[in-house]
Structures are given as structure tokens and as C-alpha cells.
Amino acid sequence: MSSGADGTPQYIRGVPHALPEGEHILWQGAPEALPIAKHVFHWRLLAAYFAVMTIVWATSTTLAFSSQDFLVSLLVRVGLSALVLAIVFVISGVVARTSWYAITSQRLVLRLGMVFEMSINVPFTILDSAGVGVFKDGTGQVVLTLTKPNRLAYIALWPHCRVFSINQPQPVLRGLRDAQRIGTLLAQAVADASEGAMRAPADSSRASASDPHLAPQPA
Structure with missing residues (x-):
């Protein structure tokens, strides 16, 4: 297992x-x-859509603005809109709370x-x-593309994937x-891992050639 600078094993949060x-955590x-x-x-x-739909209804309804039926209908529409938005925020909170990203070496x-x-x-490979x-608010995302034919299941990634990349899902750190x-x-x-992978065979070849036990012996 991999150990940190103090010799303790390194764990990604939530992974037992x-x-x-030789592998270590760079960020999580x-x-x-x-x-x-x-x-x-x-x-x-969504909020803009509900607001527009409510305004359209209010300006086109035959109910009098001061009538009880109008107020009840308005409250129902506003309440349902607020419920949908509340569900959106709850789901967003659950997604954030149950998700964890980690980059290792x-x-x-x-x-x-x-x-x-x-x-x-x-794997970086x-x-x-x-x-x-x-985005304008300072937050952002990292969109990944995998080499073909490697593919991850869209349903397993959602919502951590691009919306319309169904045939070749693209993971997204959101x-x-x-x-x-x-x-x-x-x-x-990725660059460091690739460089290390290219260096390893060369180092292995040099070690083999310099090993007296593997070098050709005179007859």
C-alpha cells in the first residue's frame, strides 16, 4: 500500500x-x-420559466384579480413552482454530499x-x-474525454457527465x-505518469545489460 510522508497509508475518502x-494522492x-x-x-x-408562465396565466385568466378563486389559483401555481425549485436544491445538495473526486499520481x-x-x-492511460x-461566478468544471473504445456507463456517471454525450459519455468534475x-x-x-511509464522500460533495459548475472558469459 501507498504511504504518506509520515509513513501512514493513504486513503481516498470513502474508499476502504x-x-x-508508489501511488499517492495529489488532490481530492x-x-x-x-x-x-x-x-x-x-x-x-426554471424560476424564469415559472415566472413567465404565472404572468401569462394572470394576464389571460377570466378570474377577477381580487377574487378568492384568483388568489387560490395564484398561490397553487407559486407553491408548485417553489416546490420544484426546492427539489432541485435538495437534489443538488445530495449530489454534492455523496460525491467525491480524487486525483492520484x-x-x-x-x-x-x-x-x-x-x-x-x-487510469491516466x-x-x-x-x-x-x-463560469462567470468563478466556479467551473473539468470535462474528460476517454480514448476509444473505452467507455463508462452514462447512468453510472450522471450527473457527472456531459448531458448529450450518451454514446460516448464524457466524465465531468462539476x-x-x-x-x-x-x-x-x-x-x-498525466504528463508525469506518461513520462514515468516511458522511462521505466529504458531503465529496465539498462539494468539488465549491466547485471553481471544476465550478461553473456565467456565459453
């Missing part, structure tokens, strides 16, 4: 097994609820599951590219406060 020897954290509500479930768009780990918890491992998106830094860290980790 320690990291393998959770998405934030409000950015998920805003950029995944689009609560502001060898892979990306997504611990997900609002109902059934699971850990999804994405199957990562094709990563892009960072930053609701990040410092997305640019995390994306840069991930890119550097």
Missing part, C-alpha cells in the same frame, strides 16, 4: 482500500451544491452514488484529453471552486 505502493475534494443547482439543473432558468477516482455508492477509476470550463488549478494539476499528473 489504501492506495497501492467534493463539488459544491450551489454551482450544481445553477449549472447542472439550471434553477434560474496514476488515475482519477470518482466516488459517486446518491442511492448506491460506487467508485469509478479512470485511457484519458485522451481534458478541458476546463469556468461544481469546482478552483477548476483551472485542478485542471492544470490533472494535466501535469
Whole structure:
């Protein structure tokens, strides 16, 4: 197992097994609820839609504005709209609370599951590219593309995936406060792992050639 600087085993939160020897955690954290509500479930768009529909109804109804029937109908519409928005915020909170992202020196780990918890491992060897998106509120996301034919199940990733990437789901680290830094860290980790993988065979070849027990012996 992998150990930290003080010799203690390193664990990703929520994963019962320690990291393998030689692998270490570079970053781990959770998405934030409000950015998920805003950029995944689009609560502001929903609120605007309900407001417009309520105004259209109020200006087109035959009920008198001061009548009890009008007030009851208005309260029902406003109440249902508020209920839907409340559900959006509750789901966003559950997503944030049950999700955890981790970047190690060898892979990306997504611990997900609002109902059934699971850990999804994405080795750097199957990562094709990563892009960072930053929103006006300062939060952002990191979008990943896997090399074909590697594929993750859309239903297992949702909502941590691009909405319309159903045939070739793209994992997304959502609701990040410092997305640019995390994306840069991930890119550097992938580059370091790739460089280490290329260096290992060369080091092995040199070791074999210099080993007197493996060198050709005179007849």
C-alpha cells in the first residue's frame, strides 16, 4: 500500500482500500451544491420559466384579480413552482454530499452514488484529453474525454457527465471552486505518469545489460 510522508497509508475518502505502493494522492475534494443547482439543473432558468408562465396565466385568466378563486389559483401555481425549485436544491445538495473526486499520481477516482455508492477509476492511460470550463461566478468544471473504445456507463456517471454525450459519455468534475488549478494539476499528473511509464522500460533495459548475472558469459 501507498504511504504518506509520515509513513501512514493513504486513503481516498470513502474508499476502504489504501492506495497501492508508489501511488499517492495529489488532490481530492467534493463539488459544491450551489454551482450544481445553477449549472447542472439550471434553477434560474426554471424560476424564469415559472415566472413567465404565472404572468401569462394572470394576464389571460377570466378570474377577477381580487377574487378568492384568483388568489387560490395564484398561490397553487407559486407553491408548485417553489416546490420544484426546492427539489432541485435538495437534489443538488445530495449530489454534492455523496460525491467525491480524487486525483492520484496514476488515475482519477470518482466516488459517486446518491442511492448506491460506487467508485469509478479512470487510469491516466485511457484519458485522451481534458478541458476546463469556468463560469462567470468563478466556479467551473473539468470535462474528460476517454480514448476509444473505452467507455463508462452514462447512468453510472450522471450527473457527472456531459448531458448529450450518451454514446460516448464524457466524465465531468462539476461544481469546482478552483477548476483551472485542478485542471492544470490533472494535466501535469498525466504528463508525469506518461513520462514515468516511458522511462521505466529504458531503465529496465539498462539494468539488465549491466547485471553481471544476465550478461553473456565467456565459453
